[in-house]
Amino acid sequence: MEKEINGTEIPLKTHTAEYARYGETHIEEGARKQMDIAMKLPVTVAGALMPDAHQGYGLPIGGVLATRNAIIPYGVGVDIGCRMALSIFDIPESHFYGNEAKYKRELIAHTKFGAGHGFHGREKSDHAIMDNADFNATAMLKQLKDKAYSQLGSSGGGNHFVEWGIIEFEKKDEVLGIEKGKYLALLSHSGSRGLGATLAGYYTKLAKEVCKLPQEAANLAYLDMNTEAGQEYWLAMNLAGDYASACHQVIHDKLSKAIGANVLAKVENHHNFAWKELYNGEEVIVHRKGATPAGKDVMGIIPGSMTAPGFLVRGNGEEKAINSAAHGAGRQMSRSKATKSISKDEMRKVLADHNVTLIGAGLDEAPMAYKDINRVMEAQKDLVHIVARFMPKIVRMAADGSRED
Structure with missing residues (x-):
C-alpha cells in the first residue's frame, strides 16, 4: 500500500476504473x-x-468499494453499523386492524428517538453487549461505554424509525417456514447512536492526518490495516455493529413482550459497515455505505418510505455488484429542499391516502423526498429476489428532525 512520505500527498490513479452502476439514469x-x-x-x-x-x-x-488492506472510515459512514431488523409475528392482519390504538400506544411506550436521547436509571435495559471486553480495548471506547449504555435500545434522528406493518408472503417460504398469508411485522432502522458517531469522527480525523490525499478525495482517507490505528478502528467498528444489533434486539424484545406475540422469524442486516470478503480469489475489505449485503441466499431488508412498501429479499450473489444491493429507496430531495418545498398539508394527505399513522418526523422525511422504491427494485432485479412485501401502518420517527452527529 502507498503511504504518506514526509507529509507528501498520495497521488490518485490517473484513470477511473470501470465499475457497475445500477439504475444509473436516476442517480x-x-x-x-x-x-x-x-x-x-x-x-x-x-x-x-x-x-x-x-x-x-x-x-x-x-456506494460499494472493495479495497486492498485498507479501511476508509467515511467509506463506512458516520452511523457505523446502521441496520434493518424485521420481526414477523404469529398475528394475522385482521387482529392489527381491530387493535390499532393498542399497537400505537405500545410503540410510543417502548421506543425513544432523537440525537443525544437515551434512558436513565431503571429505564435502562440490560444486554450482554455491555459486558463485551472490547469496551476496555482503548481509552476512547472506555469513555464511550456509559453513553452507549444509556442509549441502548433507543433510536437516532433523521431517517431512523420503528414501525408496525403488514408483511405479505405470496407463497410459503420454506427456509423461514412461513406459510402464504399476511402477518403483523415490526420493522426498525437505526444504528450505533452516539458511540458510532463519535468513533467515526475520531478515526476520520486520524485517517486524514496520516493519509494525505488530493482535496477532491480528502474524505476518502484510509487507514492501513497493518497499523495500530487500522486495527483499532476495525475493532471499534465491529463493536459498534454488535451494539447496533443489540439496540434493535432490545426494541424488538420489548415490543414482542408488550403485545404478547410469538416471533415466527427475524431477519436483520447492516448497511453501513465493512467486511473482509473474497473477491476474485483475493481477500478484500468491502465497504457498503448505504448498501445491503446480497451474497447468494443472504437475506436482507430494503425499505421504501413511510407510505411505500419495503421488501424482504434474498441475494443472488452478483459479483459485479460485489454481492450488494440498495439499502432503501434513496433520497431524491435533500433535507433542506424537502423542508422548503413540501407543505404539512401535502404530508398529511399522502399519509391519509395510504392509511398510515405517523408519530414524529419532520417534512425532511416526507415520502415525496424519496425515489420510487419500485423503480429501485426493478433496477436491481439481477441482484436480489423478493421473498415478501411489507407495508408500513404505524410509523414512529424523531419529532425534531435531529441527526446523530
Whole structure:
C-alpha cells in the first residue's frame, strides 16, 4: 500500500476504473462523481453503485468499494453499523386492524428517538453487549461505554424509525417456514447512536492526518490495516455493529413482550459497515455505505418510505455488484429542499391516502423526498429476489428532525 512520505500527498490513479452502476439514469451526478474519485484510490480493487445512490461524504450513499488492506472510515459512514431488523409475528392482519390504538400506544411506550436521547436509571435495559471486553480495548471506547449504555435500545434522528406493518408472503417460504398469508411485522432502522458517531469522527480525523490525499478525495482517507490505528478502528467498528444489533434486539424484545406475540422469524442486516470478503480469489475489505449485503441466499431488508412498501429479499450473489444491493429507496430531495418545498398539508394527505399513522418526523422525511422504491427494485432485479412485501401502518420517527452527529 502507498503511504504518506514526509507529509507528501498520495497521488490518485490517473484513470477511473470501470465499475457497475445500477439504475444509473436516476442517480444524481454528485454521487457518480464521488464514486469515480473512489475508484481512483491506490488501494481500490473494485466498486459498484446501487440504484438508491445519492451524494454523501467521501463514498456516496449507495456506494460499494472493495479495497486492498485498507479501511476508509467515511467509506463506512458516520452511523457505523446502521441496520434493518424485521420481526414477523404469529398475528394475522385482521387482529392489527381491530387493535390499532393498542399497537400505537405500545410503540410510543417502548421506543425513544432523537440525537443525544437515551434512558436513565431503571429505564435502562440490560444486554450482554455491555459486558463485551472490547469496551476496555482503548481509552476512547472506555469513555464511550456509559453513553452507549444509556442509549441502548433507543433510536437516532433523521431517517431512523420503528414501525408496525403488514408483511405479505405470496407463497410459503420454506427456509423461514412461513406459510402464504399476511402477518403483523415490526420493522426498525437505526444504528450505533452516539458511540458510532463519535468513533467515526475520531478515526476520520486520524485517517486524514496520516493519509494525505488530493482535496477532491480528502474524505476518502484510509487507514492501513497493518497499523495500530487500522486495527483499532476495525475493532471499534465491529463493536459498534454488535451494539447496533443489540439496540434493535432490545426494541424488538420489548415490543414482542408488550403485545404478547410469538416471533415466527427475524431477519436483520447492516448497511453501513465493512467486511473482509473474497473477491476474485483475493481477500478484500468491502465497504457498503448505504448498501445491503446480497451474497447468494443472504437475506436482507430494503425499505421504501413511510407510505411505500419495503421488501424482504434474498441475494443472488452478483459479483459485479460485489454481492450488494440498495439499502432503501434513496433520497431524491435533500433535507433542506424537502423542508422548503413540501407543505404539512401535502404530508398529511399522502399519509391519509395510504392509511398510515405517523408519530414524529419532520417534512425532511416526507415520502415525496424519496425515489420510487419500485423503480429501485426493478433496477436491481439481477441482484436480489423478493421473498415478501411489507407495508408500513404505524410509523414512529424523531419529532425534531435531529441527526446523530
